[in-house]
């Protein structure tokens with residue numbers, strides 16, 4: 430009896446440690462390599478596929494990417510596992526990939542990002558576009574020393590977490606378009622630096638894309654600590670007003686894109702410290718006017734398609750000219766005749 434139990438135990442252990450990743454699928458190693466069929470794959474490693482810089486896995490039905498699914502590929506730089514029906518990625522699914530630069534898991538059915546899956550990977554690019562992600566653990570992206578770009582467009586995120594991206598000093602491009610974010614918590618971008626050292630020089634290069642979400646009211650606390658940033662995209666949301674202190678700490682920005690919202694008011698002290706704006710885009714909103722001070726710090730203010738802003742535009746243009754300022758206001762001339 431005892432020996433049978435023991436045998437069963439050993440068998441179970443074997444099954445567990447040797448889970449199947451996929452039954453059948455195609456993989457291509459290298460940019461110009463040919464796709465080959467693979468059957469009953471448990472782990473993707475050098476033993477199975479040899480060495481190469483780029484690996485593309487396609488048409489493999491893998492649902493769960495279990496621990497050590499992809500492992501010990503010393504020269505691998507680019508890993509793509511798209512359209513593989515992945516629902517779940519488990520802890521330590523990707524191990525010992527010392528040269529991995531980009532990991533792309535686009536067009537799968539991933540619903541959640543757990544802590545422990547991506548942390549400490551050496552990647553610069555992480556792309557999880559067009560999945561079904563609703564939940565991301567607070568620590569899911571911590572400690573990614575090289576992470577430069579993260580792409581999460583077209584998922585189902587409803588909430589943002591201010592604790593994301595702890596110790597990701599190089600993070601510069603954040604793509605969160607086409608999600609369902611309905612508000613931003615206080616200090617939403619506390620862990621994100623607007624400027625980075627590039628070849629010893631400080632460069633204002635951070636870009637945050639939040640277009641096409643469901644953001645409503647802007648709460649001033651959300652943008653606390655954001656002092657300088659290259660581009661902030663908040664277009665195609667449901668924003669009605671830019672309240673006082675909304676960008677309390679902002680001093681400089683290249684592009685702030687608030688087009689296609691329902692903004693009917695920008696409060697006087699919405700940008701209390703701003704010194705320089707490249708493009709301030711409020712096109713396709715419901716503005717009748719906005720604070721003159723803001724127009725004088727922006728190289729270009731876009732007020733196209735704001736019904737009812739003509740007299741304000743006329744006044745401001747005359748005033749800018751009188752004061753010999755070079756700031757431009759962009760608007761549709763046929764809608765606002767002289």
Ligand SMILES: *[C@@H]1O[C@H](CO)[C@@H](O)[C@H](O)[C@H]1NC(C)=O
Pocket residue numbers: 503504505528
């Ligand atoms: C890892 O990448 C570096 C730089 O591209 C290269 O010199 C090195 O040989 C790679 N390591 C392996 C094991 O291929």
Ligand SMILES: *[C@@H]1O[C@H](CO)[C@@H](O)[C@H](O)[C@H]1NC(C)=O
Pocket residue numbers: 643645667669
């Ligand atoms: C947009 O905001 C309004 C209130 O300002 C709300 O009634 C409406 O449901 C919101 N729309 C979406 C798509 O969230």
Ligand SMILES: *[C@@H]1O[C@H](CO)[C@@H](O)[C@H](O)[C@H]1NC(C)=O
Pocket residue numbers: 681682683705706707708728
């Ligand atoms: C505004 O325009 C000036 C002159 O073209 C340029 O040097 C400056 O960088 C622009 N400001 C921003 C914030 O883009």
Ligand SMILES: *[C@@H]1O[C@H](CO)[C@@H](O)[C@H](O)[C@H]1NC(C)=O
Pocket residue numbers: 736737
């Ligand atoms: C906005 O513009 C459209 C088209 O030019 C016009 O029909 C409409 O009356 C305008 N609405 C307001 C509130 O000015």
